[in-house]
Amino acid sequence: MKVKRAPSNDKVDLNMTPMIDIVFQLLTFFLFSIKPIDTEGSFNIKMPTPAKQANPEEDPAFPKVLRMKADQNGWLASVKFDKGDEIKVSPPVFTDGMKHSDKVKEINNESVRNAFGSIHQKVKGMFGTGGPPGGAAATEVELDCDSHLKYNYVIQAITAVSGERQSNGNITPLIEKIKFKPKLSPAAK
């Protein structure tokens, strides 16, 4: 005997509410937990324990000295590269309620950028005709900084001497051998 099936018009309603609740909670979690991280880069330097101090007049491989003096607050006062002239730098001026990003801009103000810019040009010029034998790879820079100088300027100095970013994003290396002067200058003590 044939059994007739009753035509089923029952709609299966799925209750979406719990799923939507969970999904929105997940979305809120990600929105709040996400933290934009600045891309970090690095300067790789090799610094073994310093050997006996060589005499700059006798040793041709003696490093080029980049001298950075600080004012009483630790801001860069002047910078001198090798036998070049001392370049004076004006200290940053902060106003009340200044944002961190604006403070960073002020620390690296125009006079700081110009000073390191001219050192960068000098380093670039060194590797043209009449540059040191072996070029950039054989040259070493020694950073002679006042001890209370803000570390930010060390990175700016390394940036100025160690390379240049081209318009296509590639980095042309300059001097990559960088070290700190082992003995601090009298002003630093």
Next chain:
Amino acid sequence: MKVKKSNSMPSAETDMTPMIDMTFQLITFFMFVMKVSDIEADAKIKLPGSQIAKPPEGKPGQLYILQIAANNKILHNGQDIDVERFDKMLRFEIDTMKKLGKDPRETIVLVRADGLADTGYVQRVIQVCQKNGLVNYSLRAVVRGKT
């Protein structure tokens, strides 16, 4: 005259599908964008910026992370420590490294120093590392103006 109301009420069901689709896409986006850093970067440290700092390529080898805050203190496991204590801790860690057959000369010291820390202090900490046989250093900076 009496007007008869019709019994069939128009259903006010909204189609949730596009909204759910979008929400899932957003979740997927955030899941992919969320970067779990391999370096325990302390938010207290504001690194100086540089145009030519090279982002690390490939998997770094043996790293020793050194974090120096603006107040000239070394940050270690969320604690501020001074150079003397750091020296003792580093000596212990180097000894452990040697016992495990690792060469400290192959270790890269990742220096994450705040832009407002004193250079002399950073140098002093580096000298302690040098004294303990560490020779490779990587000075960290935030990559800026990548054009």
